[in-house]
Amino acid sequence: MTYRRTIPGVLAALMVMAPLGAALAHHSFAAQYDGRKTVTIEGAVTKVEWMNPHGYFFVDVVDPATGNVTSWSCEIAAPAALMRSGWTRNSLKPGDLVVVEGALARDGANALNAGNVTLAASGKKLFGRAANEEREAKQARESAN
Amino acid sequence: MRIGKLLIAAAAALPLSISLFTPAPAAEGMARKPAASADTRPTPRLADGKPNLGPEVSGIGFWDRGLGPAVGGARFPPPEEIPFQPWARALYDYRQSRTFVDDPHVRCTPPGGPRQFAVPFGLQIIQVPAIQRIFVLSGGAMRPWRVIYMDGREHPDPEVFNPSFFGHSVGHWEGDTLVVDTVGFNEQFWLHRDGYPHTHALHLIERISRPNYMSLNYEITIDDPLAYTRPWTTSWVKEWDEDEEIIEYFCNENNRDQFVLQPELAPGGK
Numbered sequence: 001m002t003y004r005r006t007i008p009g010v011l012a013a014l015m016v017m018a019p020l021g022a023a024l025a026h027h028s029f030a031a032q033y034d035g036r037k038t039v040t041i042e043g044a045v046t047k048v049e050w051m052n053p054h055g056y057f058f059v060d061v062v063d064p065a066t067g068n069v070t071s072w073s074c075e076i077a078a079p080a081a082l083m084r085s086g087w088t089r090n091s092l093k094p095g096d097l098v099v100v101e102g103a104l105a106r107d108g109a110n111a112l113n114a115g116n117v118t119l120a121a122s123g124k125k126l127f128g129r130a131a132n133e134e135r136e137a138k139q140a141r142e143s144a145n
Numbered sequence: 146m147r148i149g150k151l152l153i154a155a156a157a158a159l160p161l162s163i164s165l166f167t168p169a170p171a172a173e174g175m176a177r178k179p180a181a182s183a184d185t186r187p188t189p190r191l192a193d194g195k196p197n198l199g200p201e202v203s204g205i206g207f208w209d210r211g212l213g214p215a216v217g218g219a220r221f222p223p224p225e226e227i228p229f230q231p232w233a234r235a236l237y238d239y240r241q242s243r244t245f246v247d248d249p250h251v252r253c254t255p256p257g258g259p260r261q262f263a264v265p266f267g268l269q270i271i272q273v274p275a276i277q278r279i280f281v282l283s284g285g286a287m288r289p290w291r292v293i294y295m296d297g298r299e300h301p302d303p304e305v306f307n308p309s310f311f312g313h314s315v316g317h318w319e320g321d322t323l324v325v326d327t328v329g330f331n332e333q334f335w336l337h338r339d340g341y342p343h344t345h346a347l348h349l350i351e352r353i354s355r356p357n358y359m360s361l362n363y364e365i366t367i368d369d370p371l372a373y374t375r376p377w378t379t380s381w382v383k384e385w386d387e388d389e390e391i392i393e394y395f396c397n398e399n400n401r402d403q404f405v406l407q408p409e410l411a412p413g414g415k
Binding site: 032051053 | 216246285398400406
């Protein structure tokens with residue numbers, strides 16, 4: 001699989017100015033994802049689960065060296081939260097080529113909690129976290145250890 | 146270093162406006178209204194003159210976000226100021242150290258007690274004077290609701306009452322404040338995601354008021370002598386969202402995370 005580390009941008013830093021008490025996940029972000037480990041994957045969407053408590057989309061990532069395909073699970077916020085930031089249930093469809101930046105799952109699975117999602121065909125950018133999840137992710141990115 | 150100084154200077158020059166207003170993050174895509182404190186509309190009232198803690202005739206609006214700094218917009222004292230029994234402090238620390246993976250709410254179970262006022266997707270308060278009951282409807286989890294009896298009844302015999310997530314609540318008005326007294330809780334929920342323990346001995350007193358149109362004051366007194374050495378009180382404010390309704394949300398529709406966070410509870414888990 002291909003992945004590269006990315007450095008959170010100024011935009012992500014500005015996002016910490018989220019209203020207090022904004023919608024949050026029903027469990028702690030930090031329990032499942034490591035905000036200090038940002039990975040970026042590219043590939044084709046194979047499936048979208050537009051459901052509660054979290055949406056998911058799955059991406060087939062091809063290792064250019066070997067041709068091996070790995071399926072990555074990308075967790076996004078609840079549909080109601082995502083629709084406040086421009087998503088609809090049709091924003092991602094199987095076959096869409098995407099670049100996904102996210103926080104790596106702690107348990108070693110090919111899974112991430114998606115931040116920036118870019119649709120390759122149109123360049124459209126979406127953001128996968130609700131405001132409070134992003135605040136937790138940012139706190140993790142900036143934590144000392 | 147020059148660049149460092151430049152950045153510090155730039156940060157210092159950042160307008161005061163950033164701290165004074167609560168901007169939506171770029172991802173939100175829509176402007177936030179001014180803070181609740183800027184709205185001066187008075188408390189709405191029912192026909193009998195009591196404060197209306199819920200929607201008016203239009204039916205639009207609900208209590209969504211909280212304004213406190215803790216998860217869900219709640220506010221709690223720092224742990225050193227909470228009169229934990231030693232075992233309860235140890236349990237609180239343990240829950241924190243595990244990043245809250247053991248929270249029953251991960252499995253979409255109901256948010257008992259004050260947890261109902263500090264979870265996503267908000268709540269609605271519906272007063273039905275005709276039958277002397279108040280219903281608090283949660284938008285999240287599995288849309289659980291609780292009932293507050295306003296007919297002056299007593300709490301049932303604890304030997305008979307089956308401990309439950311929401312307990313047995315009786316309420317009365319003290320002026321414009323709804324005072325709710327609840328006993329009969331089970332121990333299958335956390336008071337808040339930060340992990341404050343409680344036992345079946347919990348006697349919860351809630352004082353709920355709507356001092357102006359946009360604000361719900363929510364004050365709790367935790368009286369649980371098995372978990373705490375004395376009763377303690379905290380409070381936070383929830384803000385009315387007048388543009389939206391509670392959406393349909395069922396937490397266990399596709400709850401994949403529970404099998405990651407609480408694998409022992411998965412089918413076939415050890």
